[in-house]
Amino acid sequence: MATALAQADDVVAVEYAARIEHVSKSFAGPAGRQLVLDDITLDVAPGEFVTLLGASGCGKSTLLNLVAGLDEPSAGTISTHGRPALMFQEHALFPWLTAGKNIELALRLRGVPKNERRGRAEELLELVRLKGSYGKRVHELSGGMRQRVAMARALAQDSQLLLMDEPFAALDAITRDLLHDELTRIWEETGLSVLFVTHNVREAVRLAQRVVLLSSRPGRVAREWRVDIPQPRRIEDAPVAELSLEITDVLRGEIRRHGQH
Amino acid sequence: MASTETKTAADAGSVEAGLDALETAVTGRTPLRQTFTGKILPPLVATAVVLVAWQALISFKIVDDPTKLPSPADVGNEFKNAWLQGTLLDYIWTSVSRGLLGFLFALAIGTPLGLLVARVKFVRAAIGPVLSGLQSLPSVAWVPPAVIWLGLNNSMMYAVILLGAVPSIANGLVSGIDQVPPLFLRAGRTMGATGVKGAWHIVLPAALPGYLAGLKQGWAFSWRSLMAAEIIASSPDLGVGLGALLENGRNASSMSMVFEAIFLILFVGIAIDLLIFSPLERWVLRSRGLLVKS
Numbered sequence: 001m002a003t004a005l006a007q008a009d010d011v012v013a014v015e016y017a018a019r020i021e022h023v024s025k026s027f028a029g030p031a032g033r034q035l036v037l038d039d040i041t042l043d044v045a046p047g048e049f050v051t052l053l054g055a056s057g058c059g060k061s062t063l064l065n066l067v068a069g070l071d072e073p074s075a076g077t078i079s080t081h082g083r084p085a086l087m088f089q090e091h092a093l094f095p096w097l098t099a100g101k102n103i104e105l106a107l108r109l110r111g112v113p114k115n116e117r118r119g120r121a122e123e124l125l126e127l128v129r130l131k132g133s134y135g136k137r138v139h140e141l142s143g144g145m146r147q148r149v150a151m152a153r154a155l156a157q158d159s160q161l162l163l164m165d166e167p168f169a170a171l172d173a174i175t176r177d178l179l180h181d182e183l184t185r186i187w188e189e190t191g192l193s194v195l196f197v198t199h200n201v202r203e204a205v206r207l208a209q210r211v212v213l214l215s216s217r218p219g220r221v222a223r224e225w226r227v228d229i230p231q232p233r234r235i236e237d238a239p240v241a242e243l244s245l246e247i248t249d250v251l252r253g254e255i256r257r258h259g260q261h
Numbered sequence: 262m263a264s265t266e267t268k269t270a271a272d273a274g275s276v277e278a279g280l281d282a283l284e285t286a287v288t289g290r291t292p293l294r295q296t297f298t299g300k301i302l303p304p305l306v307a308t309a310v311v312l313v314a315w316q317a318l319i320s321f322k323i324v325d326d327p328t329k330l331p332s333p334a335d336v337g338n339e340f341k342n343a344w345l346q347g348t349l350l351d352y353i354w355t356s357v358s359r360g361l362l363g364f365l366f367a368l369a370i371g372t373p374l375g376l377l378v379a380r381v382k383f384v385r386a387a388i389g390p391v392l393s394g395l396q397s398l399p400s401v402a403w404v405p406p407a408v409i410w411l412g413l414n415n416s417m418m419y420a421v422i423l424l425g426a427v428p429s430i431a432n433g434l435v436s437g438i439d440q441v442p443p444l445f446l447r448a449g450r451t452m453g454a455t456g457v458k459g460a461w462h463i464v465l466p467a468a469l470p471g472y473l474a475g476l477k478q479g480w481a482f483s484w485r486s487l488m489a490a491e492i493i494a495s496s497p498d499l500g501v502g503l504g505a506l507l508e509n510g511r512n513a514s515s516m517s518m519v520f521e522a523i524f525l526i527l528f529v530g531i532a533i534d535l536l537i538f539s540p541l542e543r544w545v546l547r548s549r550g551l552l553v554k555s
Binding site: 178 | 277444447450451452458549550
């Protein structure tokens with residue numbers, strides 16, 4: 001993975017895939033301006049897998065939107081290289097296009113010439129193990145297959161940074177486990193940097209090299225954990241469970257503070 | 262380590278393939294027989310019932326005045342004569358060509374107008390309410406002013422069609438665009454589809470079902486407006502369309518001719534819908550998985 005990164009010319013001088021510096025965000029609410037994110041500073045290194053963990057109201061999706069460039073921070077700066085790819089909880093595939101054409105649209109918007117698109121789309125479908133699904137309509141695919149097509153479409157953007165906003169939260173447990181394996185495999189194969197938002201502690205530990213816990217209302221970086229458990233992990237592994245327990249205790253502590261006044 | 266890794270990966274792949282197969286529904290074509298008994302037979306039966314009831318009214322002398330209710334045979338003869346004289350298709354074509362051409366004009370005006378109302382706040386605030394209000398104004402109300410402004414000619418017919426159809430088409434597009442899920446717009450923006458690219462690749466295709474519903478309604482309004490115009494404003498220069506045929510029948514006190522005209526107007530309205538708009542709508546909805554197979 002390290003060698004793959006060193007080969008790409010534009011990556012050599014870069015020591016971050018995303019740099020979030022003193023970012024705050026507030027929205028106009030019924031009770032005046034409400035601070036959602038407070039002074040967040042966070043780096044995602046090239047090739048790093050970071051999960052953002054937090055309870056409701058920690059502003060994790062807001063932060064992801066800011067990194068994606070869909071919204072502007074109220075204060076602070078966010079630097080990325082090019083436009084990051086973003087995956088949502090809903091697959092957000094376009095129902096008027098087939099699975100393959102959805103991927104091709106991302107290629108087209110990136111400026112890939114017409115004669116290369118089909119082949120590249122087929123490759124990406126193969127990467128997410130959906131060979132032969134090129135002509136399938138979105139509604140003909142199962143939930144897990146849709147999320148994989150969405151992943152292939154995100155990869156088609158050829159961005160260094162993949163942002164994922166609870167992408168597996170709506171899937172059943174069996175499918176989610178399999179997609180964890182897929183995501184880990186694809187992350188290792190592509191050397192992408194991933195910033196993954198979730199409220200599922202075990203999922204965070206299962207996937208990440210680093211887990212960042214956000215406090216709620218306003219969102220602040222509460223604590224960070226390095227996860228040194230070697231991949232491939234499984235969500236049932238004892239070390240995963242152990243670290244999850246530790247993180248859950250801290251998370252509950254954070255949540256408890258909100259009920260005390 | 263490496264061997265377990267490949268094993269797990271390959272394992273995940275085969276499990277996934279199994280899961281995909283389990284979760285993918287198998288659908289086939291509906292057999293022809295089922296289409297016949299489900300879709301074709303019921304309207305045929307309904308038509309037969311109406312004809313039988315109609316004939317019964319005549320046979321049992323419940324209605325005994327051919328100037329009020331002609332027999333099905335009389336109306337059939339009227340069709341036969343018009344067909345033998347070669348005028349039947351002329352009647353139909355005069356009205357249909359007018360209607361379709363007017364509809365195309367309405368399409369060319371209503372589409373950009375709808376886009377403008379949907380995308381430009383000022384335009385929406387200015388004419389949005391009027392545009393939806395116009396839909397509830399019966400287009401026959403436009404016939405007298407159109408005759409005064411344009412005279413008894415084809416332009417007046419087209420003007421009435423436009424006033425009837427343009428609001429429907431524009432409103433259909435506006436509601437189609439309003440109902441585009443914000444998620445699609447966000448997904449498009451992260452992929453770089455903003456501005457014109459966003460409109461072309463995301464907004465317009467996403468708005469297509471609403472737009473088509475507007476077209477369908479627009480056609481119904483075009484056809485109705487045209488018939489109203491033809492009935493009210495008949496002139497020898499205009500040729501005999503279906504509306505004029507009805508009016509001629511009334512003037513000649515020929516109830517069978519009036520019935521002939523009514524049936525033809527109904528028939529053309531249904532035929533255009535069945536041949537053009539319904540298949541288009543079904544195709545769009547089905548390809549998006551929005552049409553539940555019953």
